[in-house]
Amino acid sequence: MAETIISLEGVTKRFGTFEALKKVDLTVALGERMVICGPSGSGKSTLIRCINRLEEHDEGRIVVDGRELDQDTRNVAAIRREVGMVFQQFNLFPHLTVLDNLTLAPMRARGMSRKDAEEVARLYLDRVHIPEQADKYPAQLSGGQQQRVAIARSLCMRPRIMLFDEPTSALDPEMISEVLDVMVELAREGMTMIVVTHEMGFAREVADTMVFMDGGEIVEKATPAEFFVQPKSERTSLFLSRILAH
Amino acid sequence: MPTDRATRRLPPMAQVLLAGLLLAGCSGGNYTWGWYVVSPLNPQGQGNIAFLLSGMWQTISVSLLAITVSIPLGLLVALPGFGRNRVGQGFNRAYVEFIRSIPILPLMLWVYYGLPVLTGINFDPFTAGVITLVISDSAFEAEIFRGGLQSIERGQHEAADSLGLSALDKLRFVILPQAIRRILPPLGNQFIYVLKMSSLLSVIGVFELTKKANELVVTLYRPLEVYSFLILEYFLLVVVISLFVRRLERRMGADQRQRGR
Numbered sequence: 001m002a003e004t005i006i007s008l009e010g011v012t013k014r015f016g017t018f019e020a021l022k023k024v025d026l027t028v029a030l031g032e033r034m035v036i037c038g039p040s041g042s043g044k045s046t047l048i049r050c051i052n053r054l055e056e057h058d059e060g061r062i063v064v065d066g067r068e069l070d071q072d073t074r075n076v077a078a079i080r081r082e083v084g085m086v087f088q089q090f091n092l093f094p095h096l097t098v099l100d101n102l103t104l105a106p107m108r109a110r111g112m113s114r115k116d117a118e119e120v121a122r123l124y125l126d127r128v129h130i131p132e133q134a135d136k137y138p139a140q141l142s143g144g145q146q147q148r149v150a151i152a153r154s155l156c157m158r159p160r161i162m163l164f165d166e167p168t169s170a171l172d173p174e175m176i177s178e179v180l181d182v183m184v185e186l187a188r189e190g191m192t193m194i195v196v197t198h199e200m201g202f203a204r205e206v207a208d209t210m211v212f213m214d215g216g217e218i219v220e221k222a223t224p225a226e227f228f229v230q231p232k233s234e235r236t237s238l239f240l241s242r243i244l245a246h
Numbered sequence: 247m248p249t250d251r252a253t254r255r256l257p258p259m260a261q262v263l264l265a266g267l268l269l270a271g272c273s274g275g276n277y278t279w280g281w282y283v284v285s286p287l288n289p290q291g292q293g294n295i296a297f298l299l300s301g302m303w304q305t306i307s308v309s310l311l312a313i314t315v316s317i318p319l320g321l322l323v324a325l326p327g328f329g330r331n332r333v334g335q336g337f338n339r340a341y342v343e344f345i346r347s348i349p350i351l352p353l354m355l356w357v358y359y360g361l362p363v364l365t366g367i368n369f370d371p372f373t374a375g376v377i378t379l380v381i382s383d384s385a386f387e388a389e390i391f392r393g394g395l396q397s398i399e400r401g402q403h404e405a406a407d408s409l410g411l412s413a414l415d416k417l418r419f420v421i422l423p424q425a426i427r428r429i430l431p432p433l434g435n436q437f438i439y440v441l442k443m444s445s446l447l448s449v450i451g452v453f454e455l456t457k458k459a460n461e462l463v464v465t466l467y468r469p470l471e472v473y474s475f476l477i478l479e480y481f482l483l484v485v486v487i488s489l490f491v492r493r494l495e496r497r498m499g500a501d502q503r504q505r506g507r
């Protein structure tokens with residue numbers, strides 16, 4: 001595969017004495033689409049939140065785009081500009097219009113002019129198929145629309161990597177596909193993506209790599225073909241049989 | 247909304263108050279009321295009213311000055327409480343706990359009579375009064391800011407962080423604008439509190455409303471009428487502040503158009 005853009009070596013994360021991540025090793029190549037699944041509490045969110053330092057790891061090394069995540073806050077800031085994140089609860093800024101949600105970070109963290117930032121914002125609103133919602137407030141949009149705005153907001157920073165933490169879990173069923181469609185399009189454009197999700201249809205369609213986590217460890221990492229057809233681990237097949245049952 | 251109802255109920259409230267005063271006038275026992283001393287219908291009353299009202303400007307300027315300086319100071323005291331720096335957190339707690347434990351009158355006496363001994367700088371009563379109110383008030387405002395800032399969901403911080411906004415930009419463009427809407431009502435309360443506490447400045451000789459009333463009482467010997475008038479003056483000022491704060495709240499709420507919040 002191509003060059004490595006994210007690498008984790010022996011990463012451990014503790015909450016108090018509880019180990020949420022146990023010596024995790026993982027590499028992600030430029031352009032790779034990785035889907036992470038696993039039971040609740042297995043450390044999926046913790047893992048991807050360590051990659052943009054929303055959580056600080058206790059042991060090991062994390063290198064993103066050639067920069068090590070350490071106590072140097074300049075590194076953290078630089079990495080955050082290159083790594084976009086989409087949350088389960090959207091986390092749009094409720095006091096700002098859609099357009100202002102999208103232009104804030106490019107203007108403040110990338111130093112873009114308002115004019116340029118708005119141009120980029122409208123471009124991405126187009127990409128997520130809601131150009132007409134620019135002047136509304138988040139609360140005036142449906143859940144699916146809000147999540148697409150959140151995706152566009154991250155993309156406006158022109159990140160090299162996108163992290164998704166269960167982006168469709170808070171959505172009504174009929175809105176899930178409109179968000180997944182946008183993510184599929186993004187994947188086709190070659191974005192490096194790590195997606196925590198239980199949408200296995202999406203995983204089959206876009207994933208280069210499937211990762212199964214349990215108990216703070218990566219239990220299995222495989223191509224979708226291997227992963228879904230003949231998982232190596234007992235725990236993986238048990239988990240798959242449960243979620244594919246519905 | 248209960249706040250709107252309260253606003254509409256204000257005029258009847260004033261009516262009840264006046265009716266109460268009049269009733270008291272009818273059933274005053276042996277006391278012969280002397281409302282004429284503060285009545286706008288005769289020259290003496292007019293003169294007295296003008297004298298009492300002449301303290302208005304001092305009261306207003308002391309209170310406005312105190313609140314405008316103490317709000318940013320309160321924010322500055324509140325912020326280290328959110329940082330990771332232990333010293334900053336310690337400073338925040340120590341400041342708040344210590345300052346809010348000092349009653350305003352002793353603090354004012356300390357600033358006016360005590361501080362010059364230490365610093366060699368003599369404050370005029372007005373300045374000493376403002377300093378006192380600012381110090382005392384800032385501790386309460388720090389707590390108001392703490393509550394308001396804490397009430398913003400963690401997801402807002404995480405979204406701002408993950409977008410690469412600096413801590414200052416996050417505060418300025420994401421957290422504070424949302425917190426300020428929740429902070430406004432308690433800040434309004436605090437302003438009312440400051441306004442009332444400014445009456446204590448009469449003790450060190452600031453010619454605000456209460457001091458004027460005291461002077462008049464000494465010459466007229468009509469404490470009941472004069473102090474009733476004084477209370478009415480504060481009441482009117484507080485009503486004006488309440489209306490102002492409500493309008494501000496409504497204006498801020500209007501541009502947000504948040505559904506279900």
Ligand SMILES: Nc1ncnc2c1ncn2[C@@H]1O[C@H](COP(=O)(O)OP(=O)(O)OP(=O)(O)O)[C@@H](O)[C@H]1O
Nearest residue numbers: 015016018020038039040041042043044045046047
């Ligand atoms: N801030 C925290 N403080 C204490 N424990 C935490 C914290 N965040 C996560 N944990 C614990 O760490 C473990 C892993 O949590 P994490 O959120 O990464 O799980 P997850 O795989 O994303 O689960 P889910 O599918 O429910 O989102 C859980 O046991 C959780 O209780």
Ligand SMILES: [Mg+2]
Nearest residue numbers: 044045046165
């Ligand atoms: Mg999670």
